[in-house]
Amino acid sequence: MRRLDLISVVSCMCVGLLVAAADANAQRVSPMKAGNFGRICSRPAGAQVCDAYISGVADAGALGKVNNRNEGDPKASAGFCIPQTESGVAMRGKVVSWLKAHQDVLDKPVGEGVFMALHDSYPCGAAIGSSK
Numbered sequence: 001m002r003r004l005d006l007i008s009v010v011s012c013m014c015v016g017l018l019v020a021a022a023d024a025n026a027q028r029v030s031p032m033k034a035g036n037f038g039r040i041c042s043r044p045a046g047a048q049v050c051d052a053y054i055s056g057v058a059d060a061g062a063l064g065k066v067n068n069r070n071e072g073d074p075k076a077s078a079g080f081c082i083p084q085t086e087s088g089v090a091m092r093g094k095v096v097s098w099l100k101a102h103q104d105v106l107d108k109p110v111g112e113g114v115f116m117a118l119h120d121s122y123p124c125g126a127a128i129g130s131s132k
Contacts, residue, residue: 034113035106038099041092051088054095057114058082079115081124094121 041050068076098117105113
């Protein structure tokens with residue numbers, strides 16, 4: 001499998017898991033903890049899968065907003081607003097830094113930790129054309 005195909009497959013799987021986890025009371029949430037994910041993302045060997053997971057969370061957040069609007073909530077807000085020009089490397093750097101600064105989140109599910117990191121790192125009130 002080519003490298004780009006692998007990234008696409010992993011991203012799609014992550015988005016699928018996050019969409020399925022939208023109703024956390026009835027759906028499975030990844031058992032991986034945010035702290036373990038942060039350690040994986042801090043190693044060069046984990047960069048590719050880390051970037052794919054973070055992109056999946058970002059895509060799920062953006063698509064969740066679209067879905068809410070399509071379901072009749074025209075004022076649906078987004079959990080975060082990531083500029084289209086932001087790179088996966090930059091997003092990973094912000095997520096890892098955020099996780100290191102928030103030790104209380106390290107035992108929470110990875111999706112929750114990454115979402116919170118993106119929420120704090122990319123607030124929707126900020127200028128969309130540049131990263132925080």
